[in-house]
Amino acid sequence: MQLKNKEALLLLAPSILILLVTTIFPFLYCIWVSLNNIIIFYPVPNTFKGLQNYIDSLTNPIYGFWKSAYTTLIFTGSSILLEFILGLAIALLLNKEFKGVGFLRSIIVIPLLVSPVSIGLIFRLMFQSGSWSLVNYILKSIGMSPFNWLAERSLAMLVLIITDTWQWTPLMVLIFLAGLRMLPQEPFDAASVDGASSWQIFRYLTVPMLKEMMAIAFLLRLMDSLKTFDIIYVVTLGGPGEATQNLNYNAFLQSFVFGNLSIAAAQILMLTVVVIIISSIILRMVRR
Amino acid sequence: MKKFNNLLIYISAFLLILWILTPIAWMLLISLENQSQIFLEPSMEKFFPITFENYIYLFVGGTDFVRTMINSSIIATITSILATIIGTMAAYAIQRLPLSPRIKNNVFFWIVSQRITPFLAVIIPFYILYSQTGLYDTYYGMVLAYLLFTIPFTVFSMVGYLNEIPKEIDEAALIDGCSRIGILYRVILPVCRAGIVTVTLLNFALCWNELLMALILTGEHARTVAVAAALFLPSAGRGAMWGPAAAIGIFFMLPVLLLSVFIRKNLIRGLTMGIVKG
Numbered sequence: 001m002q003l004k005n006k007e008a009l010l011l012l013a014p015s016i017l018i019l020l021v022t023t024i025f026p027f028l029y030c031i032w033v034s035l036n037n038i039i040i041f042y043p044v045p046n047t048f049k050g051l052q053n054y055i056d057s058l059t060n061p062i063y064g065f066w067k068s069a070y071t072t073l074i075f076t077g078s079s080i081l082l083e084f085i086l087g088l089a090i091a092l093l094l095n096k097e098f099k100g101v102g103f104l105r106s107i108i109v110i111p112l113l114v115s116p117v118s119i120g121l122i123f124r125l126m127f128q129s130g131s132w133s134l135v136n137y138i139l140k141s142i143g144m145s146p147f148n149w150l151a152e153r154s155l156a157m158l159v160l161i162i163t164d165t166w167q168w169t170p171l172m173v174l175i176f177l178a179g180l181r182m183l184p185q186e187p188f189d190a191a192s193v194d195g196a197s198s199w200q201i202f203r204y205l206t207v208p209m210l211k212e213m214m215a216i217a218f219l220l221r222l223m224d225s226l227k228t229f230d231i232i233y234v235v236t237l238g239g240p241g242e243a244t245q246n247l248n249y250n251a252f253l254q255s256f257v258f259g260n261l262s263i264a265a266a267q268i269l270m271l272t273v274v275v276i277i278i279s280s281i282i283l284r285m286v287r288r
Numbered sequence: 289m290k291k292f293n294n295l296l297i298y299i300s301a302f303l304l305i306l307w308i309l310t311p312i313a314w315m316l317l318i319s320l321e322n323q324s325q326i327f328l329e330p331s332m333e334k335f336f337p338i339t340f341e342n343y344i345y346l347f348v349g350g351t352d353f354v355r356t357m358i359n360s361s362i363i364a365t366i367t368s369i370l371a372t373i374i375g376t377m378a379a380y381a382i383q384r385l386p387l388s389p390r391i392k393n394n395v396f397f398w399i400v401s402q403r404i405t406p407f408l409a410v411i412i413p414f415y416i417l418y419s420q421t422g423l424y425d426t427y428y429g430m431v432l433a434y435l436l437f438t439i440p441f442t443v444f445s446m447v448g449y450l451n452e453i454p455k456e457i458d459e460a461a462l463i464d465g466c467s468r469i470g471i472l473y474r475v476i477l478p479v480c481r482a483g484i485v486t487v488t489l490l491n492f493a494l495c496w497n498e499l500l501m502a503l504i505l506t507g508e509h510a511r512t513v514a515v516a517a518a519l520f521l522p523s524a525g526r527g528a529m530w531g532p533a534a535a536i537g538i539f540f541m542l543p544v545l546l547l548s549v550f551i552r553k554n555l556i557r558g559l560t561m562g563i564v565k566g
Binding site: 011038096106112118126229230261271 | 294298300301304305307309311312314315318326327328329330374375380382385387395398399401402403404405406407408409410413414416417432433435436439440443467468469493496497500504514517518521522530533536537540541544545548552555556559560
């Protein structure tokens with residue numbers, strides 16, 4: 001027994017060592033930074049500020065906390081909702097057997113493999129203001145007037161939501177599709193023999209049986225969506241104004257653009273705590 | 289009714305293909321146009337004749353594209369190999385060794401919960417430490433930072449793969465006098481080869497695509513291609529560099545798309561962190 005534990009230690013040690021260096025230690029250090037006044041780019045004597053950075057973040061609008069929290073809510077809420085609905089619809093489609101479904105199932109993963117930076121470039125390109133951009137050209141040819149997409153607050157947000165939806169809907173599809181395939185066939189046969197409509201079958205059989213997969217998909221997307229940075233940086237740079245800065249992007253601005261590491265550390269720690277709380281609530285609901 | 293349903297299916301399938309392929313095709317077309325073609329409305333003159341000048345510009349136009357490609361390849365290769373070795377060892381220990389379940393679960397959840405933490409919570413301390421220790425803007429620094437998310441990914445995926453290998457194989461080898469580490473290398477590794485290759489390549493993709501850490505923790509020397517791609521438009525200014533920007537976008541996504549062809553069978557499972565057994 002002793003020997004076996006020694007072997008376990010030997011096998012686990014490198015991971016644990018590296019994760020100590022890359023997680024626990026930086027996390028503690030981050031807490032320390034958030035309690036001090038560490039500013040880069042120009043020299044300021046460091047002073048211990050205690051919880052002042054947290055209080056400032058929550059009360060002083062100059063640090064953009066609540067505004068970016070609102071932006072996060074809009075961005076994450078609508079993109080996940082959209083991905084969820086589209087993902088379910090596409091999964092139901094791909095679960096049918098028809099000619100060419102194999103091709104569809106194999107190209108559906110492409111958006112997940114394209115780098116977010118490339119995706120950002122693609123959508124920034126498609127939503128340019130001139131009539132040479134694809135989206136405005138389509139709008140023009142169906143008789144609508146073109147938009148200056150990235151210069152208007154709500155439109156820029158819409159572009160980001162579309163970008164995120166394009167990239168991440170396939171993840172929902174893959175998870176739902178796997179869920180659909182694991183469902184037993186008998187209840188469905190029984191239901192159609194009894195004359196249930198396809199909406200009734202969907203509402204009273206498919207949805208309840210997929211509940212666990214839905215929670216997993218939702219949780220995975222939520223954790224990643226709250227951390228979104230790449231597409232915002234490439235498509236809108238947080239603009240126009242501060243219209244598309246989510247909490248993560250705002251913390252990036254506060255720290256590595258404005259130089260106030262301590263404020264950013266306080267904000268990002270608050271975000272982390274919120275994510276952990278939400279995740280554990282969802283996990284508890286799933287297990288029940 | 290049946291006919292109508294079939295029509296509906298094919299229309300939605302067609303829309304889906306358009307939705308997935310149009311954005312990429314559009315950027316590919318733009319990348320093959322010259323400066324004046326780009327600002328034309330779609331027409332024959334816009335798309336023909338095609339030109340490769342944007343791609344040529346990337347390689348000989350004085351951009352740091354080639355250098356950052358090399359940097360990214362080095363960093364992503366070293367990280368993915370290291371993470372796969374270290375992570376597989378940990379996954380084996382968690383999955384197979386007779387530790388108490390409480391320890392196992394705690395270690396497992398600790399390792400996997402790294403996925404939740406926003407990177408900035410790690411980058412801020414790393415930035416301060418790296419500036420003081422000289423790790424800033426080096427390959428070592430980037431590899432260390434990237435191990436943060438590749439190791440948890442490896443552990444999570446490999447625990448799933450090991451779960452499917454019958455424990456009797458281990459026990460047979462144990463009776464023959466093989467040590468646990470010997471089993472891992474002589475028995476598990478060959479059986480799990482497909483899984484290990486998939487995880488390694490996906491680790492490579494994760495590193496190749498990562499932007500935020502590289503943006504902050506590298507400068508001129510170790511800059512990765514993700515950073516170069518993201519900074520290209522802002523630093524070129526004037527918004528007039530769309531051709532080369534589109535070429536970067538295409539070139540940058542190519543390696544990962546090509547790699548994914550090799551692991552087609554295990555791809556879906558890897559992308560969903562083992563939730564979906566493809």
